[in-house]
Amino acid sequence: MNRIDPDLAATLREPAELVARGLVPPGALSDLEKVAARYAVAVTPDIAGLIDAKDPNDPIARQFIPSAEELVATPGESADPIGDHRHSPVAGIVHRYPDRVLFKLVHVCAVYCRFCFRREMVGPGKESALSDSAYSSALDYIRRHSEIWEVILTGVDPLMLSPRRLAEIMADLAAIEHVRIIRIHTRVPVADPSRLNAEMVAALKVSGAATWVALHANHARELTEEARAACARLIDAGIPMVSQSVLLCGVNDSVEALEQLMRALVACRIKPYYLHHGDLAPGTAHLRTTLARGQELMRKLRGRLSGLCQVEYVLDIPGGHGKSPVGPNYLQAEDSFAREREPREETRYRVTDYCGDVHLYPPKP
Numbered sequence: 127m128n129r130i131d132p133d134l135a136a137t138l139r140e141p142a143e144l145v146a147r148g149l150v151p152p153g154a155l156s157d158l159e160k161v162a163a164r165y166a167v168a169v170t171p172d173i174a175g176l177i178d179a180k181d182p183n184d185p186i187a188r189q190f191i192p193s194a195e196e197l198v199a200t201p202g203e204s205a206d207p208i209g210d211h212r213h214s215p216v217a218g219i220v221h222r223y224p225d226r227v228l229f230k231l232v233h234v235c236a237v238y239c240r241f242c243f244r245r246e247m248v249g250p251g252k253e254s255a256l257s258d259s260a261y262s263s264a265l266d267y268i269r270r271h272s273e274i275w276e277v278i279l280t281g282v283d284p285l286m287l288s289p290r291r292l293a294e295i296m297a298d299l300a301a302i303e304h305v306r307i308i309r310i311h312t313r314v315p316v317a318d319p320s321r322l323n324a325e326m327v328a329a330l331k332v333s334g335a336a337t338w339v340a341l342h343a344n345h346a347r348e349l350t351e352e353a354r355a356a357c358a359r360l361i362d363a364g365i366p367m368v369s370q371s372v373l374l375c376g377v378n379d380s381v382e383a384l385e386q387l388m389r390a391l392v393a394c395r396i397k398p399y400y401l402h403h404g405d406l407a408p409g410t411a412h413l414r415t416t417l418a419r420g421q422e423l424m425r426k427l428r429g430r431l432s433g434l435c436q437v438e439y440v441l442d443i444p445g446g447h448g449k450s451p452v453g454p455n456y457l458q459a460e461d462s463f464a465r466e467r468e469p470r471e472e473t474r475y476r477v478t479d480y481c482g483d484v485h486l487y488p489p490k491p
């Protein structure tokens with residue numbers, strides 16, 4: 127039913143292919159075969175072409191080329207780090223917040239990110255795509271729950287479906303009166319931009335609901351000319367785009383890298399939306415920063431970038447408790463004043479500006 131349309135014959139999927147392409151040294155082969163036996167590997171031609179094999183710290187390689195560090199599990203990591211399972215009333219649906227659901231259609235991606243929060247569930251040999259009957263049950267669940275205003279097609283990557291199948295799914299969802307927004311989470315515009323052709327764009331447009339596309343991109347170099355053209359095809363067709371990025375050690379954990387990424391996104395007419403703190407997925411500790419580092423970076427970005435380029439730094443609370451903003455706090459009630467105030471009297475606040483200087487804001491008289 128959920129037919130995948132693989133036009134990715136040249137995708138590198140085996141560690142030996144990565145060695146042959148010069149993307150990893152031959153001495154790493156045996157460790158990487160152990161990693162690949164557990165976690166899917168896929169590096170598309172577009173992504174392989176972006177990697178600077180001479181740079182041992184290349185930020186693109188770090189995202190997609192497997193590493194022996196993935197064999198190291200650390201405390202707190204979990205196969206289901208954001209608790210999808212406990213919020214899944216029927217197969218394919220995650221209903222964590224009242225007004226929206228995740229609709230997980232397929233379990234494959236064009237590329238496999240080494241920090242993937244669903245890495246235990248994605249790729250060949252893991253869960254398969256939804257069967258026809260599971261798809262019908264999931265759709266029935268959405269129909270029966272009139273509070274569902276937004277359906278987020280994710281999965282893994284819904285743009286791995288054929289345009290024909292996607293058009294059918296979009297039409298099924300748009301026919302449900304209370305579903306007004308269909309959001310698609312994808313990495314395809316950067317991983318395989320030619321896949322986002324006119325037929326695919328047409329499939330995403332549907333009458334009766336607004337389509338939004340959220341692009342997953344973590345480094346400005348991912349926004350190649352081809353990727354920018356793919357995004358422009360969507361936006362020119364009237365489909366607005368937002369971004370999702372993950373804060374990653376050695377990829378974008380510097381103020382310069384984040385600044386370049388956010389500026390590149392906005393220049394592509396993509397509004398920066400979420401910067402995710404790395405999830406506690408197994409074998410990903412080497413790619414996670416600390417929350418303190420994330421807050422420091424966000425504080426520095428505040429003065430360097432316009433509001434249009436600002437992104438919200440969020441943490442998916444382990445166990446399925448949802449996302450919380452974890453960016454720095456710029457406003458604090460002034461304690462000494464608060465102690466003196468009368469009950470019900472508005473307090474005075476300390477407000478921190480983008481340079482780190484603190485100013486007082488008066489109470490309402």
Ligand code: SF4
Pocket residue numbers: 234235237238239241242243244245248281282283312313342
């Ligand atoms: S694109 Fe998303 S779902 Fe696919 S491997 Fe990367 S992080 Fe995981």
